Amino acid sequence: MSKMTLKTEGDKHVVVTRRFAASPEALYRAHTDPALIQKWMLGPEGWTMPVCINEAKPGGKIRFEWSNGKGQGFHLTGEYLELEPYSRIVHVERMHLPDPTPDNHVETRFDPQGTGTLMTMRMTLPDAKTREAMLATGMEHGMEASYVRLEGIL
Amino acid sequence: MSPTLNLDAAFAALGDPTRRAILARLAKGEATVNELAEPFDLTQPAISQHLRVLEEAGLVASRVEGTKRPRRLEGAGIAAMDEWLAMLRKALEANYRRLDRVLAAIESGKEKK
Numbered sequence: 001m002s003k004m005t006l007k008t009e010g011d012k013h014v015v016v017t018r019r020f021a022a023s024p025e026a027l028y029r030a031h032t033d034p035a036l037i038q039k040w041m042l043g044p045e046g047w048t049m050p051v052c053i054n055e056a057k058p059g060g061k062i063r064f065e066w067s068n069g070k071g072q073g074f075h076l077t078g079e080y081l082e083l084e085p086y087s088r089i090v091h092v093e094r095m096h097l098p099d100p101t102p103d104n105h106v107e108t109r110f111d112p113q114g115t116g117t118l119m120t121m122r123m124t125l126p127d128a129k130t131r132e133a134m135l136a137t138g139m140e141h142g143m144e145a146s147y148v149r150l151e152g153i154l
Numbered sequence: 155m156s157p158t159l160n161l162d163a164a165f166a167a168l169g170d171p172t173r174r175a176i177l178a179r180l181a182k183g184e185a186t187v188n189e190l191a192e193p194f195d196l197t198q199p200a201i202s203q204h205l206r207v208l209e210e211a212g213l214v215a216s217r218v219e220g221t222k223r224p225r226r227l228e229g230a231g232i233a234a235m236d237e238w239l240a241m242l243r244k245a246l247e248a249n250y251r252r253l254d255r256v257l258a259a260i261e262s263g264k265e266k267k
Contacts, residue, residue: 004250006243011171018250022257026264030256040252043245132165135242 011128014135016121024110024117028086031108032056042066051075056083062091074098086110102130163211164235172196173204177213177227184224 004018020027030036034052042049043066051065062078077100078093089108095101105124110117125131167173176190191201205225208214212231216223 004243004247006239006246016246020250020254020257022254022261026257026260029260030253036256036260039256040249042249042252045248127169128171129166129169132169135165135239 008131008135009122012125012131014123014125014131016119016123018119019113019116020119021116023086024112025086027110027117027119028089031089032083037064056080056089058082062093101134102126104134161234161238163207164213164231167207167211167213170204170207173208176201176204176208180214180225180227184226186222186224190225 004016006014006016009015030040032054033056034054037054038049038052041064047066047068049064049066051063053061053063055061058080060080062080063075065073065075067073075096076093077096078091080089080091082088082090087110090106091108092103092105094103102125107122107124109120109122111120112118125134168177172194175194179185179190179193187198187201187205190205191198194201205214205216209216212234213228214225214231215228216225
């Protein structure tokens with residue numbers, strides 16, 4: 001039972017949706033408070049986020065650094081464009097692998113739904129090629145553990 | 155060759171709207187180059203070039219039938235892409251399961267106030 005969807009839309013978009021049993025306000029805080037971000041935005045088992053700079057205001061800087069504790073790591077930088085507490089966040093981000101990937105423009109919405117919240121994250125890449133590259137390789141670094149697990153299953 | 159080895163080529167092949175349209179057509183069933191060229195404003199050699207990219211990526215296969223070579227979707231290549239997307243979903247879902255716990259802590263903290 002997966003509550004999440006991840007799909008491509010048009011030529012340049014990737015849309016992720018997920019339902020949460022919490023208020024839009026709690027979700028907004030979990031996406032903007034660095035101490036909370038460090039508790040969940042970690043990817044596969046074993047990875048941590050030792051550095052989390054998150055200035056939640058228009059023009060504010062974003063810098064997330066991930067580490068697997070074995071000398072491997074990568075980071076993401078970005079800037080906030082718009083923040084509407086507790087319903088909408090717009091930012092741009094890029095991964096450094098170590099070369100920066102093209103900017104990913106991300107709009108995150110938190111809409112009340114029943115007793116919970118529907119989160120919709122709409123990513124816009126510069127072009128179709130960049131989107132396919134992101135899906136194919138951009139998240140590879142964080143995917144290693146899942147990949148190893150999958151290989152074990154197949 | 156294992157289709158998983160062609161993932162980079164497969165995603166690159168999908169970065170073109172004509173090739174995505176060809177795949178959508180083939181999802182309905184086998185088709186020859188002429189049949190594929192019909193709905194597009196493209197020459198047969200142009201379609202053949204797109205088909206070559208899709209074949210090298212492991213997404214399309216062909217068979218010989220007299221003088222024709224009907225093309226079809228290559229299930230193994232499509233399945234390899236599906237597996238990759240499933241892994242992306244899994245990593246994101248791991249994040250969101252942690253987020254569920256963070257949110258539960260926020261909401262219960264609020265109730266105690």
